[in-house]
Amino acid sequence: MALSHAILVSLLDRSHSGYDLAKRFDQTVGFFWPVSHQQIYQELHKLARAGWVRGETIEQADRPNRIVYELTSEGRQALDAWLTEPTSPPSFKEELLVKLFALEGANRDTLVMELGRRRALHIERLARYESIMAEHYPDPTVLNARKRGRYLGLRMGILTERTTIAWCDEAIACVGAA
């Protein structure tokens, strides 16, 4: 019930085709709402049937026609209504913690290695997020409303990565000492 809304939000700025949306998602909303491009295509069909978006086919000679979707006023209303509904905290599924549940002497080293691998991965992510921050949001106090929302998404990403790295350090020490 929420992929649809993530799409509507993306169409707020301007119209997009399914492909455009998929690309855009990868760099924006996708960080905290991951979707595949197939999901987007299917969802756009549904949204069009519901009257929340309107699609316009653009003929192309050399490649498949693209369908550009724009938000309708019904869609805009639906979006506003959704904004007033309460949200639940995200349910995250952390495979690594499931594995740690099976921790015992015999697999200790395996798991320490895996923790190190994950640590490196999160450090990389943090660097990526911080460079986006430096480039696009050097001074958050001067942002307009729309941009503030996006800034906060990135900020959450940075805080999360930092916490995860700190936890990895702890975990490596803790498992190693067992």
Place this chain on the structure above:
Amino acid sequence: MALSHAILVSLLDRSHSGYDLAKRFDQTVGFFWPVSHQQIYQELHKLARAGWVRGETIEQADRPNRIVYELTSEGRQALDAWLTEPTSPPSFKEELLVKLFALEGANRDTLVMELGRRRALHIERLARYESIMAEHYPDPTVLNARKRGRYLGLRMGILTERTTIAWCDEAIACVGAA
């Protein structure tokens, strides 16, 4: 491909029925791998077909028969193999960040309220986790390997909640100032 493993991990300690597992999940693995009891029943059938668990029906007069499942040696092997595979970071879907993407003057107050609601919720969670910590893991340095794994799960929960609360505070200030 990982609910199955979460179940196998739970069966490491001892045999359980589907219902037992569901109960146990709610308090342990479920914090970082949420599942419904229906999912567990279905997965148990699959695991039994694959030969990773063996189910034994226990007749009951007054209520539906229970089927108690135990890990087979094939299951144990499969579990060990899985532990050596690399994990990916969890993909979390944060509806609230999608909403913040639609931030503008008109919905500012709605979103500040929602942020406050969420903040309260995370404070509650943190308190819950910290009380479990105080009760079951007062001194992490003395834990055996198996318990260390579980301790780290809880620790992750606590760090995550603290970070989320800090982010909520930031976000409330930031959106409020827009």
Place this chain on the structure above:
DNA sequence: CGTTATTATGCAAATTATTGCTTAAGCAAA
């Protein structure tokens, strides 16, 4: 005492999401 919750146990259908495939063009190196 009758009605409503809660606990206990499990199955099946519907919905959502992921994986894999297809077509077709453009570019780049062997």
Place this chain on the structure above:
DNA sequence: TTTGCTTAAGCAATAATTTGCATAATAACG
């Protein structure tokens, strides 16, 4: 110039998850 990689668009099959159903005992409410 043929082989291979990438972008673009979309469909179909499969897997994962959620919702809804069923049955029955026990506890609690008023």
